[in-house]
Amino acid sequence: MRVVDETEADIRALIARDFGPTTPRAFHDDFIDWLHFKARAIPTLPRTVITSPEVVGRLGEYPAIINIRMTLKAGLDVSPWLSKTVRTAKTNAKVDMLFNDWQIMHFHLGQVMQTPRMVGRTKPLLFAHIAGSEATLIDVEPHGAWTELTLLQKLLRANPNAMPQFNMVTPNALTSQQLKNLRANRTNALIDVDGKAIMPGGIMSSGHAMRILNYYQWFQRQAEFLKKQFEADQVPAHLRPVIYARLGTPIRLGTWYDAGGLSLIDKNRNGLVLHQMRPLE
Numbered sequence: 001m002r003v004v005d006e007t008e009a010d011i012r013a014l015i016a017r018d019f020g021p022t023t024p025r026a027f028h029d030d031f032i033d034w035l036h037f038k039a040r041a042i043p044t045l046p047r048t049v050i051t052s053p054e055v056v057g058r059l060g061e062y063p064a065i066i067n068i069r070m071t072l073k074a075g076l077d078v079s080p081w082l083s084k085t086v087r088t089a090k091t092n093a094k095v096d097m098l099f100n101d102w103q104i105m106h107f108h109l110g111q112v113m114q115t116p117r118m119v120g121r122t123k124p125l126l127f128a129h130i131a132g133s134e135a136t137l138i139d140v141e142p143h144g145a146w147t148e149l150t151l152l153q154k155l156l157r158a159n160p161n162a163m164p165q166f167n168m169v170t171p172n173a174l175t176s177q178q179l180k181n182l183r184a185n186r187t188n189a190l191i192d193v194d195g196k197a198i199m200p201g202g203i204m205s206s207g208h209a210m211r212i213l214n215y216y217q218w219f220q221r222q223a224e225f226l227k228k229q230f231e232a233d234q235v236p237a238h239l240r241p242v243i244y245a246r247l248g249t250p251i252r253l254g255t256w257y258d259a260g261g262l263s264l265i266d267k268n269r270n271g272l273v274l275h276q277m278r279p280l281e
Contacts (some may be wrong), residue, residue, distance in 0.1 A: 001230050001231060001233050001235070001243075001250065001251060002231075002250035002251070003227050003230050003231050003250060003251045003253055004250050004251065004252045004253065005223075005227055005253045006252055006253060006254045006255075006267065007223050007253055007254060007255045007264065008027060010254045010255035010256070011027075011031055011034075011255050012027070012030075014034070014255070014257055015030050015031065015034045018034065018037060018038075018090060019034065019037075019090055019091055022091060031216060032093065032208060032212070032213065032216050033091055033092075033093040035212050035215060035216055035280060036093035036100070036208065036209065036212055037086075037090050037091070037093070038257070038260075038280050039099075039209075039212055039280040039281055040086055040095075040096055040099055040105075041079060041082070041086050042078050042079070042082070042105065042130055043132075043259075043260025043261070043279055043280055044075050044076060044077055044260070045075045045132065045133070045259065045260045045279055046073065046074060046075035047072050047073060047075065047130075047131075047132075047133055047134055047135045048073075048133060048134045048135070049069050049072050049073050049134075049135045049136075049137065050134065050135070050136040050137070050158055050159045051069065051136075051137045051158070052136065052137060052138055052139060052154050052155075052157070052158035053158070054138070054139040054140075054154055055126070055137040055138065055139060055140070058139075058140050061140075062109045062124070062126070062140060063111065064081065064107075064108075064109040064110065064111055064119070064126075065109065065126055065137065065140075067081075068081055068107050068126060068128075068137075069137065072135045078107070079117065080113070080117055080118055080119050081107040081108050081109075081110075081119055081126075082105070082107060082108075083096065083106065083108075084118060084121075087117070087118075093207070093208055094207040094208070097146070097183055097203070097207065098146045098147075099209070100201075100203050100207065100208065100209040100212075101183055101188075101200055101201060101202065101203045101209070102129075102151070102152070102200040102201060103129055103130065103131070103200070103201045103209075103211070103281065104127055104128065104129050104130075104138070104151060104155070105127070105128055105129075105130050106125040106126065106127050106128075106143075107125060107126040107127075107128065108120070108121050108122045108125060109122045109124055109125065109126055109140070110122050123142055123143050124140050124141070124142060124143075125140065125141060125142070125143055125145075126138075126139075126140055127139055127140075127141055127145070127151055129155050129159070129162050129163075130281060131162070131281045132260065132261075132278055132279035132280070132281040133279070134159075134162075136155055136158055136159040136162055137158075138151055138154050138155050138158065139151070139154050146180070146183075147176045147177075147179040147180040147183060148176050149174070149175075149176055149179065149191070149193070152191060152193045152198060152200070153193055153194055156193055156194070156196070156198065157194075163198050163199070163200055163201075164198070164199050165196050165197065165198055166190065166196075166197040166198075166199065170192050170195055170196065170197050171189065171190040171191065171192050171197055172192065173192045174189065174191060174192065179191070183203065186203055186204065186205045186206070186207055188200075188202040188203065188210075211281070212280070215277070215280065218277070219262055219264075219277055222264060222275050222277075223253065223255075223264055226253065226264055226274055226275060227253060230251050230253075239272070239274065242269055242272055243266075243269070243272075246268070246269060249268050249269075250268065251266050251268065252266060252267035252268040253265075253266065253267075253274070254266070254267040254271075256271065259279065260279030260280055261276065261277040261278055261279045261280055262277045263275065263276045263277060
């Protein structure tokens with residue numbers, strides 16, 4: 001079966017829609033940076049929201065938390081509370097290293113809109129761990145608490161499943177300054193959190209999030225696998241009725257972004273989904 005591969009062209013169009021005209025770079029670089037931007041902007045998906053005791057105790061002090069929590073639960077746009085760099089530094093994948101390394105975002109807690117798309121900036125910030133189907137509100141901390149070990153301690157007390165835990169000899173305790181130095185040098189380490197060995201998401205030597213690099217690589221492998229599978233006429237059983245209904249029509253392998261993640265589709269068969277990636281996080 002003939003396959004026309006339009007995945008790269010479709011991804012380039014998605015990137016251009018968000019980034020606009022940019023200095024030409026390798027497709028690999030643009031694609032990875034765009035994936036970081038989409039994850040950092042927090043895809044609009046309904047999430048289960050877990051609220052730590054520390055955050056519950058500050059709801060009266062910071063009413064904006066209630067709005068953020070409701071917006072996350074409903075799967076609506078939380079960008080007004082996010083750092084303005086989500087909008088102003090779209091192409092910089094390393095603008096938020098806390099998110100890249102620990103998958104933790106911060107939200108401003110202003111009650112008045114500073115612009116039509118941004119609430120007023122505040123020094124106290126709500127820190128939250130954001131996953132594809134779940135968000136854990138950790139605590140309100142001052143601006144600059146980017147490597148505070150207490151964030152991980154409170155996160156895992158509120159949601160023990162938020163990060164992998166290992167049954168092994170507990171590593172040496174690290175200070176916030178040591179964690180800051182490790183991140184600055186793009187070095188990952190097991191972290192002692194309340195006597196447990198924790199490995200956060202981690203970063204690459206380039207500063208990119210390890211989990212997003214894995215996402216990129218998995219997508220590329222799936223695209224190549226599907227292409228070879230169809231070219232060898234090895235059509236998955238669940239797709240055969242639709243594919244064979246138009247047997248003489250080639251597969252137009254394309255890419256679509258929806259529901260917070262990428263999918264591989266057949267554009268010649270009304271966008272038939274051939275593979276759906278999990279949401280970005």
